[in-house]
Amino acid sequence: MEDGEEDLTMAEGGVVIDQKIFDGLGDIEILKKEPMAYHTSFHIGGPAEYLVTPHTVDSLRMLVRRLNDSGIEPFIIGAGTNILVGDKGISDVVVKVYEFKCADRFEEDYCYLCGGDLLTAKVKMLSSRGFKCLQWAYGIPGTVGGAVHMNAGAFGSDISEWLVNVEVVDPSGEVRLIERCDINFGYRRSDVSKCGIVVGASFRFEREDPERLVREIDEYMEIRRQRHPLDYPNAGSIFKNPSKETPAGKLIEEVGLKGSRVGDAMVSKKHANFIVNLGRASAKDVLELIRRIQDEVWHKFDIFLEPEICIAGEL
Numbered sequence: 001m002e003d004g005e006e007d008l009t010m011a012e013g014g015v016v017i018d019q020k021i022f023d024g025l026g027d028i029e030i031l032k033k034e035p036m037a038y039h040t041s042f043h044i045g046g047p048a049e050y051l052v053t054p055h056t057v058d059s060l061r062m063l064v065r066r067l068n069d070s071g072i073e074p075f076i077i078g079a080g081t082n083i084l085v086g087d088k089g090i091s092d093v094v095v096k097v098y099e100f101k102c103a104d105r106f107e108e109d110y111c112y113l114c115g116g117d118l119l120t121a122k123v124k125m126l127s128s129r130g131f132k133c134l135q136w137a138y139g140i141p142g143t144v145g146g147a148v149h150m151n152a153g154a155f156g157s158d159i160s161e162w163l164v165n166v167e168v169v170d171p172s173g174e175v176r177l178i179e180r181c182d183i184n185f186g187y188r189r190s191d192v193s194k195c196g197i198v199v200g201a202s203f204r205f206e207r208e209d210p211e212r213l214v215r216e217i218d219e220y221m222e223i224r225r226q227r228h229p230l231d232y233p234n235a236g237s238i239f240k241n242p243s244k245e246t247p248a249g250k251l252i253e254e255v256g257l258k259g260s261r262v263g264d265a266m267v268s269k270k271h272a273n274f275i276v277n278l279g280r281a282s283a284k285d286v287l288e289l290i291r292r293i294q295d296e297v298w299h300k301f302d303i304f305l306e307p308e309i310c311i312a313g314e315l
């Protein structure tokens, strides 16, 4: 943005966004009318009115305080790997919590990981140091903060199993420590956001031979490569599994929708619980495909498939 440029825009709920609220916030990047397609693994999504990326926890704290004082509730993203953003975008402030400057910390049997860092990079580091905890998460492409919010899981484990506590920036801009027992976790969900934005999380670990752990994460990655359609943009599993015995992908396969398309959105031929973007898919295409899947599965099995992905913005 140009200095001194007068710009007022309307956020959802009728709150006026004056770009001056971003003045003097320190190490922070501000983009206006930024296509969310550039910030989501689906490569889908219209513009965010403002997309703001603080590069330090302090600039995030100041930003959050300012937004709160102005009555603006930001939409938070991490790496955008579990989000479908509408084609008309987000008429609000999007705060991207991604790779801000922050240092991991290690204690005797637990470690503090920065919320904006990529989880997979952290798992690799932990494995090479012989810290056994989140190996199963190797290959999940989001941030540590996103993984806590989503209670990310794989191979029979999830974040809540290893979490000790979480550091958040609350709406008044204060950093608060929230103990694991004060957060409600469920299948691919948590209520951590009621406390604030996750800026770091501590996980317990056990000691193990580093070589063995590195071998283990390589094996997990190989399984992902074999199972997941990693050659097209996607947002991971679209639906929650109704149960362990009834994976969503199996139900979708059984109603014959593998490979079916709406525009450039296609049910992956490799894994039916993934929708892939063949190139120019819109959010509308994806949502139509989601509804088609839900209808068919409901009619054949009497089972409602609940989306796992977060759906945000306007169509």
Ligand SMILES: Cc1cc2nc3c(=O)[nH]c(=O)nc-3n(C[C@H](O)[C@H](O)[C@H](O)COP(=O)(O)OP(=O)(O)OC[C@H]3O[C@@H](n4cnc5c(N)ncnc54)[C@H](O)[C@@H]3O)c2cc1C
Residues within 6 Å of the ligand: 041, 075, 076, 077, 078, 079, 080, 081, 082, 083, 097, 115, 116, 139, 140, 141, 142, 143, 144, 145, 146, 147, 148, 149, 150, 151, 152, 153, 154, 188, 193, 196, 197, 198, 199, 228, 230, 234, 235, 236, 237, 310
């Ligand atoms: C190929 C592929 C494979 C995947 N495999 C798995 C898997 O095996 N298991 C699994 O659980 N998921 C999987 N996912 C989904 C996704 O990677 C995870 O849910 C991940 O944890 C999301 O992190 P993110 O940073 O991308 O969050 P985003 O997608 O950016 O955001 C997801 C939600 O978290 C919130 N959020 C993000 N950051 C923060 C923060 N710092 N503080 C508070 N709230 C925040 C957002 O508001 C949003 O509601 C996969 C995705 C892909 C594309």
